[in-house]
Amino acid sequence: MWNSRKVGVLGGGQLGRMFVESANRLNIQCNILDAENSPAKQISAHDDHVTGSFKEREAVRELAKKCDVITAEIEHVDTYALEEIASQVQIEPSWQAIRTIQNKFNQKEHLAKHGIPMAEHRELVENTPEQLAKAGEELGYPLMLKSKTMAYDGRGNYRVNSKDDIPDALEFLKGRPLSQELAVMVIKTKDAVLSYPTVETVQEDSICKLVYAPARNVPEHINQAAQKLARKAVATFEGKGAFGVEMFLMNDNSLLLCELASRVHNSGHYTIEGTALSQFDAHLRAILDLPIPPESLQLRQPSIMLNIIGGSAPDTHLKAAEAALSIPNASIHLYSKGDAKPGRKMGHVTVTASTMHKAEEYIQPLIDVVDEIRSQRQDIKTNPAPSGVTKPPPQVAVMMGSDSDLKTLVPGLKLLRDKFGIEPAVDITSAHRTPTFMAEYSASAAARGIKVIIAAAGGAAHLPGMAAAHTALPVIGVPVKGSSLDGVDSLYSIVQMPRGVPVATVGINNSINAALLAARIIGAFDPDVQRKVEEYAEDARKENMDMKNVKMQDLGWEKYFNQM
Numbered sequence: 001m002w003n004s005r006k007v008g009v010l011g012g013g014q015l016g017r018m019f020v021e022s023a024n025r026l027n028i029q030c031n032i033l034d035a036e037n038s039p040a041k042q043i044s045a046h047d048d049h050v051t052g053s054f055k056e057r058e059a060v061r062e063l064a065k066k067c068d069v070i071t072a073e074i075e076h077v078d079t080y081a082l083e084e085i086a087s088q089v090q091i092e093p094s095w096q097a098i099r100t101i102q103n104k105f106n107q108k109e110h111l112a113k114h115g116i117p118m119a120e121h122r123e124l125v126e127n128t129p130e131q132l133a134k135a136g137e138e139l140g141y142p143l144m145l146k147s148k149t150m151a152y153d154g155r156g157n158y159r160v161n162s163k164d165d166i167p168d169a170l171e172f173l174k175g176r177p178l179s180q181e182l183a184v185m186v187i188k189t190k191d192a193v194l195s196y197p198t199v200e201t202v203q204e205d206s207i208c209k210l211v212y213a214p215a216r217n218v219p220e221h222i223n224q225a226a227q228k229l230a231r232k233a234v235a236t237f238e239g240k241g242a243f244g245v246e247m248f249l250m251n252d253n254s255l256l257l258c259e260l261a262s263r264v265h266n267s268g269h270y271t272i273e274g275t276a277l278s279q280f281d282a283h284l285r286a287i288l289d290l291p292i293p294p295e296s297l298q299l300r301q302p303s304i305m306l307n308i309i310g311g312s313a314p315d316t317h318l319k320a321a322e323a324a325l326s327i328p329n330a331s332i333h334l335y336s337k338g339d340a341k342p343g344r345k346m347g348h349v350t351v352t353a354s355t356m357h358k359a360e361e362y363i364q365p366l367i368d369v370v371d372e373i374r375s376q377r378q379d380i381k382t383n384p385a386p387s388g389v390t391k392p393p394p395q396v397a398v399m400m401g402s403d404s405d406l407k408t409l410v411p412g413l414k415l416l417r418d419k420f421g422i423e424p425a426v427d428i429t430s431a432h433r434t435p436t437f438m439a440e441y442s443a444s445a446a447a448r449g450i451k452v453i454i455a456a457a458g459g460a461a462h463l464p465g466m467a468a469a470h471t472a473l474p475v476i477g478v479p480v481k482g483s484s485l486d487g488v489d490s491l492y493s494i495v496q497m498p499r500g501v502p503v504a505t506v507g508i509n510n511s512i513n514a515a516l517l518a519a520r521i522i523g524a525f526d527p528d529v530q531r532k533v534e535e536y537a538e539d540a541r542k543e544n545m546d547m548k549n550v551k552m553q554d555l556g557w558e559k560y561f562n563q564m
Contacts, residue, residue, distance in 0.1 A: 003028050005288060008067030008089070010054035012038030014335035014345065015073035015264050018272070020044050022280040028288070033063045039336045040073075057081040064089045069287055071241060073263055075102040092287040093188070093239025093262050100237070101262045111257060114236045116229070118257045119248065180249040181258075182215055183267035184230035187242055187282045187297070190289055193235050194282075196275065197299045198226040201246070201267050204374075204385035205343065210367075211305040213270045216356060216390060220447040222253060229255050237262070242283035244268060266307070266345075273331045273350045274303035302356040304363050308347040310340030311373040317346035323369040324349045328362050342377050354526045357392035364389055393449040394425035396518050399441070399467060401430045401457045405480050409456050412478075412511030420519045420532045425450070431462040438463070442470035451525075452518040455503075456511070458482040461490035464503045474521055476514045477503045 003026055009016050012034030020040050023030045032040045033050040041049050048066045052059030054074070060081040064070065069090040070082070075098055082095035101107050108118060181203060185196040200215035201208050214223065230245035237243075244265025246258040268279035276296040277285070285292050308320045317340045324330045327349070334347040349366060353359035364387070371384040396416060398409060409426075416422040425448075429438040445453060453471065455464035456478035464477030477494035481487035487508035495505040506513040516533070523530030552560040 002288070002290065005068040006031055006048070006066065007284070007287070008033065008063045008070040009040065009073055010060070010063070010070065010077045011073035012040035013073060014039055014337075014347075016040035017043060017335060018269075018278075018333070019073060019264060019280045019283065022278060022284050026284070028284065031063060031066050033059055042336055054078070057084070061085060071263075071283070071287055072098065075262055077102075090287075091239070092241045093237060093243075097237035097239045098262050101260055104259060107260060110236065111233055111260070114232070116233050116236075116257050117255065179251045179253075180215065180218070182218070182226050182247050182249050182255075183211070183265070184227050184245045184247070185242060185265060185268035185271065185279050186230050186234040186245055187279075187286050187292060188234055188237075188240050189286045189292060190240060192294075193231045194292060194294055194297055195227040195231050196268065196271060196279070196297050198223040199267055199270065202385050202387070205309075205380065205382075207307065207309065207343070207345070208266045209307055209309075209385050210387065211267050211270050211303075212356065213274050213299060213303045213305070214356075217393065218249070219444075222249065222255075226255055229257060233257055233260055240286045240289075242268070242279050242286065266348075269333070269348050270303040270305040270350050271297075272333070273352050274299055274301060276300065301352040301354065302359050303350055303352045304356075304359045305348055305350045306363060306366060306370065307345055308334075308349065308370065309374065310342050310344040310346050312342060312376045312378065314339035316340045316373045316376075320366070320370055320373060321347060321349075324366050327351060327366050329353055329359075330362070330366070342379055354528065355392065357389065358528065360389040392423075394423060395449065395451045395522055396422055396424040397441075397445050397450045397453045398424045398426045399429050399438075399453065399455045399463060400426075401428075401432075401461075401463045403428055405456045405458065408478065408480050408509050409454075409511045412454070412513075412515035415512055415515040416519065419536055420515075420529055422519065422522065422529070424454075429463075431457070431466040435466075438466060439470050442467040445471055446473055452476065452521050454478060454511075454514045454518055456480050456514075457494070458487065458490050459484075461493040464494050464505075465497050465501055468497070468501050468503050475503050476517055477505045478511050478514045479505065479508045481509050 006029045007023060008031045009019060010033050012032040016032060017039040020030045020043055029046060030044055031048045031050065032038065032044065033052060033054050036051050050059055050063045054077045057078060060078060064085040067089055069092055071092050077098065079095045079099040082091050086095060100110050111118060181201045183199050183201050187194045197214045198218060200212040202210040226247060229247065233245055234243045242264045244261040244267055248256045248258055250256065264279045264283050271278040275298065277292065282292055308317050310317060321332050321334055324332050329352050331350045337346055340346050351359050351363040353362055367387050374380055374384060398413065400406060400409060413424060413426065416424050427441065429441055431438055450473060453467055453473055453475045455467045455475055457463035458480035459482050461479060464475055468475040479487050479490035479494055482490065491508055494503055497503045504517060519529055519533050523533045
């Protein structure tokens with residue numbers, strides 16, 4: 001049977017623990033090689049675990065005798081031991097891939113041969129001040145000095161600055177400054193290379209603090225380009241399974257690969273709640289050649305993952321978890337590592353919501369708690385990584401052919417903002433006077449996060465139809481009353497769109513209905529907006545029935561009419 005194969009795991013930390021959770025749901029046995037009572041072993045009760053180190057050859061040989069396939073939750077394994085047992089047991093990803101990836105310089109050289117764009121780097125053959133100074137002269141400061149091997153969670157990385165070279169460093173950085181740090185989880189199967197959405201990572205003390213899925217304020221073409229780059233990099237390695245790919249987004253929108261991990265990754269923890277198949281589910285399926293529907297890797301809801309890092313007291317992780325119990329939509333994962341140690345990953349929390357803005361609002365109080373715990377550590381001297389609730393990108397774009405149309409749109413604009421909490425993007429663009437800008441504006445609207453376009457125009461009123469011709473988003477046309485035909489010409493122009501170019505058309509000068517229709521469209525996918533639309537309808541019903549109708553019944557229709 002497909003679930004009768006036994007999976008050996010080198011390492012039993014938090015990654016192994018979450019991997020075992022996925023395997024347990026499919027009744028697939030995992031045999032863990034690690035210390036007794038390691039986090040992964042605690043949730044897997046059987047006698048086939050191996051006690052020892054994943055760096056000990058004899059322990060690796062013993063594990064191989066008990067498994068059909070071996071994988072690793074960490075790169076720092078003895079790849080020569082894996083090479084030795086490769087003829088006896090399937091190893092995923094391959095020992096060759098792990099050996100190349102675990103040495104950061106060899107990894108970069110390998111990727112460079114395959115045309116993967118990366119930041120400039122140099123190898124220090126001898127760890128001497130002279131060689132480091134030479135590298136600084138060639139590359140410019142600041143530098144990140146990285147250990148080739150055994151670097152993990154910030155260990156083995158050191159930022160190098162030189163006061164003498166600060167002017168040169170600033171000049172160097174001025175050309176292509178870093179915009180964001182991004183990451184993509186990639187799943188390599190026997191037949192395909194698949195990817196999860198691009199996420200944004202926030203680093204603190206050289207450890208991942210936050211992951212935003214999807215990456216905030218990143219256009220769709222960058223999201224797709226990052227995934228393509230990640231898949232291309234992973235495709236150069238042998239073997240199957242999950243790979244974590246970290247990269248930099250520069251201010252000129254170019255992408256530079258930072259580094260790659262041949263395993264499930266901290267930047268992918270959000271997938272447990274955020275997608276139908278988590279990175280752990282997908283890794284398990286990939287190494288066992290089980291089906292992975294690509295649609296199951298798509299994001300279901302915006303998600304934010306926050307790492308719980310050990311503080312100055314042994315129970316600080318429990319205080320953070322206790323605070324998370326009061327956070328809406330929060331999923332808490334504690335790793336069962338015992339007492340907290342400063343800087344050690346003790347767990348994580350993932351918050352999901354209908355919008356990224358709402359998820360940020362939910363998780364901010366917990367970030368404040370985590371920042372307070374960090375501030376009490378004696379080894380920390382720097383400020384926490386910046387966080388906070390960002391301004392949500394506009395979901396409604398309002399276009400007008402002339403500023404004279406603005407007075408018609410103001411009632412609808414105020415309704416969107418004041419009643420439904422939707423701050424629209426408002427722009428003047430004419431189908432006749434600025435046709436190129438109008439086309440680009442409409443075509444790029446979806447990538448900017450726009451969900452609905454409202455287009456107001458008078459006279460020939462080509463703007464709504466031309467906007468609809470350049471986007472797949474719903475377009476709502478507002479006919480504007482002109483000086484000649486009272487807006488009837490505009491109404492006919494907008495409503496009589498040719499087949500295949502639909503435009504929803506409201507009454508002449510009726511921006512209120514345009515705003516309401518836009519809110520209803522967004523509300524179909526956003527419960528908060530839908531609730532506000534329902535409240536607006538209920539208020540209108542009460543005004544009509546409980547106020548106007550009651551008054552007319554009291555006065556009689558004739559007196560009521562005379563007072564109107």
